[in-house]
Amino acid sequence: MEEKQPVLELENVSVAYDSEAGMVQAVNNVSLKVYENTIVGLIGESGSGKSTLGNTIMHLMKNNAVLTSCTIKVMGQDIYRLNKKDLRKFRWSQMSMVFQSAMNALNPVLTIEDQILDVFFSHDKNISRKEANRRAVELMDIVSIDSVHLKSYPHELSGGMRQRIVIAIAIALDPKLVIMDEPTTALDVVVQRSILDKIKEIQKVKKFAILFISHDFSLVTELASKVAIMYAGRFIEITDSHSLSQSERHHPYTQGLIKAIPHLTSEDVTIEGIPGNPPNLVELPSGCAYHPRCPHAFDLCMRERPETRLVENREIECHLYETVEK
Amino acid sequence: MKQQTTLVEVENLVIKFPVRGGDRKKKFITPVDYVSLEIKKGEVLALVGESGSGKTTIGRALVRLLKPTEGNIIVDGKNVNTIKGKDLMNYRKVAQMIFQDPFGSLNPVKSIESHLKFPLKKHQGFKGLALDQKITDLLLQVGLTPVNEIRKKHPHELSGGQRQRLAIARALAVNPQFIVADEPTSMLDVSIRAGILQLMNELKRDLGLSYLYITHDLASARYFGDRIMVLYGGKVMEIADSKALIKNPINPYTKLLLSATPGSDIKVNLKDMNNEAPDLSEGRKGCPFVHRCPLATDICKETMPDLVEQKENHFVACHHAEDSIEKMIFN
Ligand SMILES: Nc1ncnc2c1ncn2[C@@H]1O[C@H](COP(=O)(O)OP(=O)(O)O)[C@@H](O)[C@H]1O
Ligand SMILES: Nc1ncnc2c1ncn2[C@@H]1O[C@H](COP(=O)(O)OP(=O)(O)O)[C@@H](O)[C@H]1O
Numbered sequence: 199m200e201e202k203q204p205v206l207e208l209e210n211v212s213v214a215y216d217s218e219a220g221m222v223q224a225v226n227n228v229s230l231k232v233y234e235n236t237i238v239g240l241i242g243e244s245g246s247g248k249s250t251l252g253n254t255i256m257h258l259m260k261n262n263a264v265l266t267s268c269t270i271k272v273m274g275q276d277i278y279r280l281n282k283k284d285l286r287k288f289r290w291s292q293m294s295m296v297f298q299s300a301m302n303a304l305n306p307v308l309t310i311e312d313q314i315l316d317v318f319f320s321h322d323k324n325i326s327r328k329e330a331n332r333r334a335v336e337l338m339d340i341v342s343i344d345s346v347h348l349k350s351y352p353h354e355l356s357g358g359m360r361q362r363i364v365i366a367i368a369i370a371l372d373p374k375l376v377i378m379d380e381p382t383t384a385l386d387v388v389v390q391r392s393i394l395d396k397i398k399e400i401q402k403v404k405k406f407a408i409l410f411i412s413h414d415f416s417l418v419t420e421l422a423s424k425v426a427i428m429y430a431g432r433f434i435e436i437t438d439s440h441s442l443s444q445s446e447r448h449h450p451y452t453q454g455l456i457k458a459i460p461h462l463t464s465e466d467v468t469i470e471g472i473p474g475n476p477p478n479l480v481e482l483p484s485g486c487a488y489h490p491r492c493p494h495a496f497d498l499c500m501r502e503r504p505e506t507r508l509v510e511n512r513e514i515e516c517h518l519y520e521t522v523e524k
Numbered sequence: 525m526k527q528q529t530t531l532v533e534v535e536n537l538v539i540k541f542p543v544r545g546g547d548r549k550k551k552f553i554t555p556v557d558y559v560s561l562e563i564k565k566g567e568v569l570a571l572v573g574e575s576g577s578g579k580t581t582i583g584r585a586l587v588r589l590l591k592p593t594e595g596n597i598i599v600d601g602k603n604v605n606t607i608k609g610k611d612l613m614n615y616r617k618v619a620q621m622i623f624q625d626p627f628g629s630l631n632p633v634k635s636i637e638s639h640l641k642f643p644l645k646k647h648q649g650f651k652g653l654a655l656d657q658k659i660t661d662l663l664l665q666v667g668l669t670p671v672n673e674i675r676k677k678h679p680h681e682l683s684g685g686q687r688q689r690l691a692i693a694r695a696l697a698v699n700p701q702f703i704v705a706d707e708p709t710s711m712l713d714v715s716i717r718a719g720i721l722q723l724m725n726e727l728k729r730d731l732g733l734s735y736l737y738i739t740h741d742l743a744s745a746r747y748f749g750d751r752i753m754v755l756y757g758g759k760v761m762e763i764a765d766s767k768a769l770i771k772n773p774i775n776p777y778t779k780l781l782l783s784a785t786p787g788s789d790i791k792v793n794l795k796d797m798n799n800e801a802p803d804l805s806e807g808r809k810g811c812p813f814v815h816r817c818p819l820a821t822d823i824c825k826e827t828m829p830d831l832v833e834q835k836e837n838h839f840v841a842c843h844h845a846e847d848s849i850e851k852m853i854f855n
């Protein structure tokens with residue numbers, strides 16, 4: 199059987215920031231495949247490297263970021279082999295991103311219409327004003343905002359509406375991959391839920407792939423079918439999201455997260471914190487970066503970084519589990 | 525399990541703030557509008573609601589960082605509504621507040637131990653060796669170890685979770701009976717939050733503390749709260765035992781809030797929901813949820829419903845509570 203081509207393929211991606219304190223190892227050798235018509239979640243605490251990875255996939259890194267040898271392919275195309283012009287075309291039309299806090303970064307002096315039309319005009323010199331307008335109205339309809347708001351300025355809209363606009367802009371050119379970086383984090387739960395429902399609805403119709411970045415464990419496991427859990431720049435586990443309702447046979451950090459989160463309805467209402475704090479990425483602990491906080495750590499964990507092993511179809515980086523051939 | 529003595533009793537609390545009106549006339553909002561509540565000794569009342577619903581304002585009034593416009597706040601039998609000067613100082617020994625951002629309430633140039641020294645000396649009269657011992661005890665109690673290292677540090681050298689622990693230790697330094705915790709974990713990393721909630725739970729158990737626990741997260745409200753009170757647009761919509769409220773919500777707003785929370789059994793189609801913020805202007809009429817409520821009728825626009833006991837210890841403000849109990853609305 200021929201394997202489907204992934205929409206997104208990451209192979210050994212590492213990104214470091216050159217900072218005064220030293221090299222910040224923000225993303226550390228991660229690999230992942232995302233297929234069409236799926237939602238993959240990326241969970242991690244703040245500072246674990248999620249946004250860095252998203253920005254790197256978009257080829258929009260900060261000046262002091264250093265990307266080491268690796269492959270990032272979107273629709274089979276190596277992003278880092280495109281010239282500037284082709285990259286600009288590729289971005290937004292094949293892959294797009296809803297940036298963290300983007301709803302607060304809409305241009306305050308331009309109307310919503312101007313900002314949406316800009317996406318069309320910058321990618322297609324030949325598109326007519328009329329056609330662009332028609333598509334702008336259609337986009338507003340897709341995200342359920344009355345098209346009278348095309349004439350509004352960002353400050354005239356609520357946070358939830360601005361976030362819908364940002365999503366509309368990201369999907370304007372029908373990309374195959376949409377990266378969403380904490381798209382609902384600053385919003386109230388009801389608004390958050392209506393946006394998530396909207397994202398799901400659009401995704402079902404358009405069938406693009408989503409890499410959904412969030413620190414909210416319950417939310418990601420509900421939305422995504424597959425989840426990558428990031429700790430100190432590494433994917434310590436990649437698993438089916440439904441497996442996360444049980445804490446057995448996971449990475450100890452995943453287990454810690456599962457036990458740390460109070461559940462709304464389960465009978466068992468005990469929770470348990472994870473001791474210690476996330477590590478400093480300039481001076482990562484030796485071996486497995488989680489060992490100082492891990493209740494199961496033994497001497498090997500301090501010495502050697504564990505390789506990925508397959509545990510019931512979960513890719514887990516942990517010495518507790520037998521190494522099985524992938 | 526629960527003791528029956530009331531520690532905090534709030535009657536018809538109203539808080540009014542001036543806002544600039546469009547026509548330069550002075551206008552007011554009342555983000556807290558005739559709110560009544562009761563917290564027993566050793567009880568946690570969780571206060572939930574979306575941002576802007578008035579949660580922090582209620583919290584600040586209860587510890588008397590704010591003076592109420594109307595109503596009564598009776599704590600441990602004393603009306604603290606209008607106290608000032610020495611009485612207010614004494615009240616600080618009874619009620620303390622923990623904030624969302626612990627850094628904002630800490631002094632960057634003071635060491636950890638001096639944050640505790642001041643209240644211990646001033647409010648409890650500790651000095652010398654006893655003071656030293658008490659600082660050690662407090663740091664141990666909130667899990668700030670190793671104590672001898674931590675004492676000499678400064679707030680910026682602590683992690684977010686440790687700072688919140690320090691804020692808790694400082695609140696405990698006056699030996700209070702009542703703590704208002706205003707979203708104490710919302711700025712912390714997921715792996716750190718549970719530890720803070722566990723700590724507050726231990727303190728409740730060991731010291732018999734009462735809490736007003738403010739949060740927008742219903743799951744943590746259920747974990748820590750004995751009862752949950754739901755606020756919307758400055759009004760109490762529903763109060764009940766935590767489990768009952770999560771399992772059998774009655775007010776349509778509570779149902780909406782629950783359906784939006786991950787892990788809830790209630791599923792609602794919110795796709796084209798009206799997300800308009802509630803009106804907070806002074807003298808507003810009717811139920812604040814009327815614009816969004818699928819059960820709304822004319823009476824809801826005119827009069828705010830009273831809180832009525834629909835089931836045992838389950839109070840609901842809704843003209844259509846009986847309908848709402850029977851119907852799965854929002855479908
Ligand atoms: N421009 C930068 N220079 C130096 N360090 C950075 C820069 N941007 C991010 N970092 C650091 O890289 C790490 C990962 O950051 P980020 O990718 O934003 O994490 P997340 O999105 O998971 O919160 C953090 O430790 C952060 O402080
Ligand atoms: N000192 C103040 N002056 C004027 N308005 C205020 C003041 N404090 C709060 N408000 C307003 O009162 C409303 C309720 O605020 P708050 O109690 O902070 O809500 P919550 O904590 O539920 O988010 C908001 O509209 C807020 O802008």
Ligand SMILES: [Mg+2]
Binds near residue numbers: 248249250379
């Ligand atoms: Mg980020």
Ligand SMILES: [Mg+2]
Binds near residue numbers: 579580581
């Ligand atoms: Mg608040």
